[in-house]
Amino acid sequence: MSALAAGADGAAARQSQPTKERPSGPEVDFAAVQADGTPVVDLQPTEVEVRLNDRVRIVRALRRVATAPAPIATGAPARTTPPYGTNESVAAGRSFVLAVDQESFTAGREPLLRSAVEGLLTAFTPADQAMVVALPFGGVMLPFTSETARIRRAVEGLSGQGSRNETGSELACRTRRFLESLEGFLQEHAGRRSPLTVVLFTAGLAGPRRDAPMALAPGMCELPVDQFRQIAVTASAARANFYVLQPADIGMSAASWRASIGGVGDLGSDNPLEGIEHLAGATGGARLPLDATGTGSLLRVARESSAFYVAELEPERGDVFGRSRSLAVRVARRGVTVRARPAITFAERPRRTGTTRLAVADVLLSRDAFTDVRLRVAGVTMREPDGRVRVGVVIEPADPVAPLASVGAVLVEGGGRIVGRWFGKDPAERPLLGAIAAAPGTYRLRVAAIDADGRAGAAEDDVDATLTPAGPLSLGSLVLGVSRNGATEPRLEFGSEPTAIASFDIYGGPAGLRLSATLEVARDPDGPALVTVPLALTRADASRVVATGVAPIGALPPGDYVVRGVIQLEDGTRGRVIRTLRKVAR
Structure with a gap:
């Protein structure tokens, strides 16, 4: 534990000094x-085909971005706690736009919207945010917020404004108004760095129509196909992914079909499903039912939006920025559906100058995922003399020899407030250790690092910063490591090492208290022990005893194991602390 305590000394983060960078490709x-x-969860670049303007492009790299905790399938077996956090552990959060086509819904149908939104809010995380928009005239009813109560109130305040006896021309006119307002809204969000999930509620839209017989000039409610195509362009610039929710009982308009066999009197189709199909096709959106069962459709949206992939393409001299291009993405894997916009607009990446270089503090405060520097991180709990706890920070770069220019960490509580910071004094130290004092509780540890080339990485880990009670005693976190130069060096991932050293602190208790302590290695938290060895107890000071044991792991096959530190008092009181050990093939 002394190595972790020594890492508490911090200094302000130094800005990185980039040297040379490989030209980045469009993403x-x-x-x-x-x-x-x-x-x-495990797509490879060789499985992905990307076409721009119908030309296949080389996928240089593929990374997965998690925006919310991974959904657990119903009936799936319980999983062991991950041994550490990684770049993939960063839940970057999602941005939802709940857009309602108010003129399409008649009064009294609002409960359909409220029930559906409730399904989304049950899967909402503190990192998510949602906006409520009423189109074409209401505008933004609620700006982006993470407060579910405010989202509910905003949706409850929406009311249907549609007509029960709508003619085909009226359908076309309101569709045009809606599309124009949707285009304006998307234009305000052009150039986003992260995707926007647009959940569009509509009870019907007109398809393209002249709104006048062929022999005459187009009518005042003409709806050209370019109106839908322009939505595709603005959606690509806003990185907007569409889900179109429609009531299951949409019917044809009450207006009669007036076209003769020669087309005389044909004003266009009055089918309110045609416009929905056109909009979904133009945006690459998925159509989902909006029915009385309520929450199911948006629960699926929440699942699908919990992660996405970013494919970096090999750059070409002819790459065009700021202009829409056709896009097609295919995945060579059975049973997999790709959600991709049919068009994309590459935004020009801002060039960093000497005064705008990215700093560790920027990465720590950002909600974005940074994956160029791969990290493994973990937090462990120790007791402070003042009753608070100290969260020890353990950081392992995936490339152990990669030169880091700066490194830091923050501890974040559930509401998003930062309760403590640490900045590394010497990023070249191995292992990288730090500590942050905090009140007991559950936190999210976010670690950021920038290498000598200016590339950034961020990883996160959930930390239970509490001590484990065992009668009159309290137990700190179990820490795994290896022996190096006569000292124990914390380690997050093991390979060919023959043994792993496990240790934890025991606090409190009267003098002379008798207890026994053992170390166990098992496949799951409550499974039978594969290895059992005694723990040595060494008094560190008047209120702290260190329990240490050496577990043989050389013969264990690669995989995840649970290491259990167990103590038992004379009266039979037991206490234990556990940590997952990951062994990889090397």
Whole structure:
């Protein structure tokens, strides 16, 4: 534990000094989901084909971005706690736009919207945010917020403004008004760095129509196909992914079909489903039912939006920025559905100058995922003399020899407030250790690092910053490590090491208290022990005893194991602390 305590000394983060960078290529984001809507977790670049303007482009790199905790399938077995956090552990959060076509819904149908939104809010995380928009005239009813109560109130305040006896021309006119307002809204969000999930509620839209017989000039409610195509362009610039929710009982207009066999009197189709199909096709959106069962459709949206992929393409001299291009993404895996916009607009990346270089503090405060520097991180709990706890920070760069220019960490409580910070004094130290004092509780540890080339990485880990009670005693976190130069060096991932050293602190208790302590290695928290060894107890000071044991792991096959530190008092009181050990093939 002394190595972790020594890492508490911090200093302000130094800005990185980039040397030379490989030219970055344009990036394409898309989702790949299984039949139940769960995102695929292990796509490889060789499985992805990207076409721009119908030309196949080389996928240079592929990374997965988690925006929310991974959904757990119903009936799935309980999983062991991950041994550490990684770049993939960062839940970057999602931005939802709940857009309602008010003129399409008649009064009294509002409960359909409220029930559906409730399904989304049950899967809402503190990192998510949602906006409520009423189109064409209401505008933004609620700006982006993470407060579910405010989202509910905003949706409850929406009311249907549609007509029960709508003619075909009236359908076309209101569709045009809606599309124009939707285009204006999307234009305000052009150039986003992260995708926007647009959940569009509509009870019907007109398809393209002249609104006048062929022999005459187009009518005042003409709806050209370019109106839909322009939505595709603005959606690509805003990185907007569409889900179109429609009532299951949409019917044809009451207006009669007036076209003769020669087309005389043909004003266009009055089918309110045609416009929905056109909009979904133009945006690459998924159509989902909006029915009395309520929450199911948006629960699927929540699952599908919990992760996406970013494919970096090999740059070409002819790459065009700021202009829409056709896009097609295919995945060579059975049973996988790709969600991708049919068009994309590459935004020009801002060039960093000497005064705008990215700093560790920027990465720590950002909600974005940073994956260029791969990290493994973990937090462990120790007791402070003043009754608070100290969260020890353990950081392992995936590339152990990669030169880091700066590193830091923050501890974040559930509401998003930062309760403590740490900045590394010497990023070249191995292992990288730090500490942050905090009140007991549950936190999210976010660690950021920038390497010598200016590339950034961020990883996160959930930390239970509480001590484990055991009668009159309290137990700190179990820490795993290896022996190096006569000292114990914390380690997050093991390979060919023959043994792993486990230790934890025991606090309190009267003098002379007798107890026994053992170390166990098992496959799961409550499974039978594969290895059992005694723990040595060494008094560190008047109120702290350190329990240490050496577990043989050389013969264990690669995989995840649970290491259990167990103590038992004379009266039979037991206490234990556990940590997952990951062994990889090397």
